[in-house]
Amino acid sequence: MDHQEQENSRRRFLRLAAAAAPAAVAMAVAPNATAEVIKPNxxxxxxLRDTEHTRKYLESARF
Known part of the structure; x- marks a missing residue:
């Protein structure tokens, strides 16, 4: 393995470690937490509703 590949693999490992650490802490703190899906009402x-406003717009947009 040359120097460049070795350096890249170290960088990949450090990126992975930096990204995985917060996830591991979150899983340890709240192991039974569930995600709540919020559906907007x-x-x-x-x-398109037929209103005076939409009729005026459609008339003005005609060619």
Whole structure:
């Protein structure tokens, strides 16, 4: 293994270690914690509503 490859592997290891340490601490602190999925209370869109505002816009956008 030449010097450059050895240096790159050390850098990869240090990056991995720096990224893994906070994850390991989080898993140790809260082993039984569950992620809560938050669903916004937004109604599903039914398309463009026919209002005076939208009619004016569509008329102004015609070519």
């Amino acid at each position: 937004v109604p599903k869109s039914r398309g």
